[in-house]
Amino acid sequence: MAQDTNTASTPPIVGLIAAVAATGGLLFGYDTGIISAALLQITPDFTLDTLGQQVVTSAIVAGALGGCLIAAPLSDRLGRRYMIMFAALVFIFGTLVASFSPGISLLVFARFILGLAVGMCSQIVPVYIAEIAPREKRGQMVVLFQMAVVAGILISFIVGYFLQDRSWRLMFGLGVIPAVILYVGMSLLPRSPRWLAMKGNLEGAFEVLQRLRRDPAVARTELDSIIAMHDEQAPWSALLQPWVRPALVASVGVALFCQITGVNAVLYYAPTIFAGVGFGKSSALLTSIAIGVAMLASTTFGSWAVDAWGRRTLLLRLIPGAVVSLLVLGTMFAIGATQGINTWITAAAVVSYAIFNVGSLSVAVWLVGAEVYPLSCRSKGMSLVAATHWVADLVVSLTTLSLVQALGAAGTFWMFAALNLAAFVFVLRYVPETRGRSLEEIETSLKDGTFSQMK
Template identity: 45%
Template structure:
């Protein structure tokens, strides 16, 4: 068994990693996030033209929108075991192929049924990307910069959503072109991944130590740092058996499952993607023209991109947990105010309409800009190495399950409860999300993946467990 000495760890921490190379790896891999964001965001614009061309009612609109999410449920679960068996890099390449095929099939759809099937295929790739890409980036990145590197995935997601809205604004009724353009970043992803290395942690788990050493020397810029990191990974890996799904249920791993699945659930049931998918539809019902609704939502996503950039630095500086605790209360206020704006007949003048858009922008910045960054980051960090692929699959499955529920109910909720009470319902759920983060979500910033695993094994993972230990 390899030993991790204090001197070797110190040498590793003092080494200067090749940050530019790591950033390049993360950017190329995170293009899968751009595809995910584009394909989920573009439906919000395309529905306006699709709805008229195919005479879609609210139920059918929800089915077309929900098809990608239904596919994602299968994609995220299947990818975990395959990524553990075949490698992270191969699965990212597979994601790119699925995105390309799904984009072309969506653009050629002659009927609603065909479109739903094509969107399901895109869902397989979107679900796979949310499982494998954050894990791949986290396992390549040094702990000091892991937060910024992994959140590049979320930056690409929100950037993809923004590109989708403004592409839709330019293309107007031409929804086939909107879908077809998704093939462009898919080709770039496939070309880039041909030159990227495999995850060194996966290579160690597969006993391919020499290959892992070469990768770490390349990305850490130091043979000493690479050897120290290999030793630390081996120390943890040698304690662990070959994983199965039953391992996820082990009592010492269960806290990671609760945190990973819980944070993913709350990211959706607080209304996050509901407004991204249906904001243009909701704004047109508030009196905006199609163009103004798309442009207003697109402007909101620009602010979300800016917030994601800011957040990607804050999650490493102040921590993941603190960042969530700062942002969620503001999103609750935005939801409450939006609810007031839709009382009665809804916004009746330009001031109230644009105040509604302002609240929408604030909500997207504070909710999507907090949960969106942290869910993929936390799910790539909290699980032990030998079940990390499967654990990340559970987090992604939770995200997509509740995303599907929200997608299939949002327009119906607005019809049954009214927009006011729908927004207030999301605000109440957000209060429970805030309590969940405060009591259960641990701080992982600045810790190696192996340190986080040690805390899990020693039952000092939850914040309240650490407080209890400190008191004794």
């Protein structure tokens, strides 16, 4: 393996670039999370039944699916930075429409528009950060995106709690602030050096790498490795080539399990579920804030662990904790334990599930997707990862309340426990260890058939 770039040679601008880009994750988290509190007001305002609640919730997910698919060809053509700026403008438009929606139809439309922006950010922000970060800090920097996502979720829970007796329109409207920050910030940042190289602008790529790596010799070495691995932009069919398939299986599998293991069922519907079993609206919203704090803490830990432990090791160590937490949570609902000490056990099980699941699968999903594909089809591969994530999320958001009605809360959480166990088996079999390897070294491992042997 090539010698790692000296961490001391990485200038502060690299972290600043990653932080600004990750603001897209803050919007992602806020706009997906705020519905959990807003739904408690929107439901009586528009007289929504279970199906109506699920449609309002899932509209943003349907939009995200479309957004992540259109982002790939556009980001390859126009560049990663411009696509993030465009997504910020879409966020602003969708937020304003949602805030002033006079009826449910326009609100669903606005949520769909917000979803387009969320989908674009989920596809392109991790790719942009991965392509500007040095290898030894890539995991930590890409996870900044997920950290911003959970920070946005936590902020949405806090806002929802303090505005629970006021206006859901204001809940949505506050999202315009980070959207403006994202647009202005991205307008000042450089383009991806790997995108510039892919477009044939080697001089521009070298100039950006000099800013990012500080040492011209290091920048030249990195550019030479990019050029050596460079291929023309590949069509979608390239993802089905046998040598690319291991990356496809690993990244898409992690994206699928990230959703079907239940994290967004808890995120979207925790207040509704807990209020329905006797916690009361205020207590249910406070439980959501505790979940948000746990998610942020576990993501902060995960941002360290992906580089200190490794991506694969983190997943294998934390997923079993999610299984146990869900088994306990299901048991508490099965015995109707929502009073006294049992209430605290139930809340602790939810919080511990959030810690173990978010700290593993949610931390790894965007990182694995952004780093395992070859440059020629990286953007399209990441689109497929994001699309898988959002399709699974759409299914979860459309069915969770119906599952709770059909199986009961206990049966639903036990089902998610089984899916977390399946995720553990999948990681053990198909997900390699990419810690400490450059993007070009990972691409080489795909081409020489050693990708699956990286443990």
